Amino acid sequence: QQHAAPAGFSSSAASCTAWKWDLDSEHKCNVRRISVQELIKEFKSGLPPLYHEPLLIFNENNDYTAPSPFTGCTHSVFEAKSSLENITRNLPENFNVTLSSSNSFSAHRRTIPLTQYLNDTLSKETFPNQLSNETWYLFGETYSDDWQQMMAEFCLPPCQTCTKELCALAFGIGGKGSGVQWHTHGPGFSQSIHGRKHWVLYPPHQKPTYDPDYTSRYWMEEIYMNLDDEKKPYECTLFPGEMIYFPDNWHHATINLDRYTAFLSTFTTEHGF
Secondary structure (H helix, E strand, O other), X not given: OEOOOOOOOOOOOOOOOOOOOOOOOOOEOOOEEEEXXXXXXXXXXXXXXXXXXXXXXXXXXXXXXXXXXXXXXXXXXXXXXXXXXXXXXXXXXXXXXXEEEOOOOOOOEEEEEHHHHHHHHHHOOOOOOOEHHHOEEEEOOOOOHHHHHHOOOOOOOOEOOOOOOOEEEEXXXXXXXXXXXXXXXXXXXXXXXXXXXXXXXXXXXXXXXXXXXXXXXXXXXXXXXHOOHHHOOEEEEEOOOOEEEEOOOOEEEEEEOOOOXXXXXXXXXXXXX
């Protein structure tokens, strides 16, 4: 199944000639797609805990200006707040961000001004030959009071344990070609706010072959392209507004396809319910 771009979507990416696949048309989506409206009809109180398969969740007609039928929250409010034009206005002046390395372990940290990170992100592309343990990425270090205030108007996903008390939110920004190499953790959701983000996933028993210090783009271009069809992962590209549910302990990796790719992950508490 091909995943067509929503009507009116325009990629800000430059020429794709350096990539080994066409960013706009070739990636299939073999993850089950379900609208928020259909999901609520199927699960009246939201997605149940520890759901068994990944889902790509979207709004009917790709309309993210109307209030969510699950929470009543309007996605476009946070979308505007986190845009490239507005994000620095919604955080303190001279705001610093903590970056982590984009390998499987996210082991290293560094702190720089947000404006410097944005300039670097917009001006540089992550290439397959770069090592992920030497590539810096904003994600997972957004738990301060300033970040919490920034994320206060984010619309929580449609799940039974998606409450402020049972969720941890993590905001991220990546540039074209960036992402995180294969890793696992507990269940949750990730929503693309700006730009496109490609996801690849395998179930817990099917661990992919990869080098944890190589980039996810390297895996996509050098490993994925040579896999037999029956060995390829679950995969889908998220367009702005769309979200993915990643089940508990599923292997997954991500790759950002546009110069300004902003996203927010909701890590849920689903065990014991």
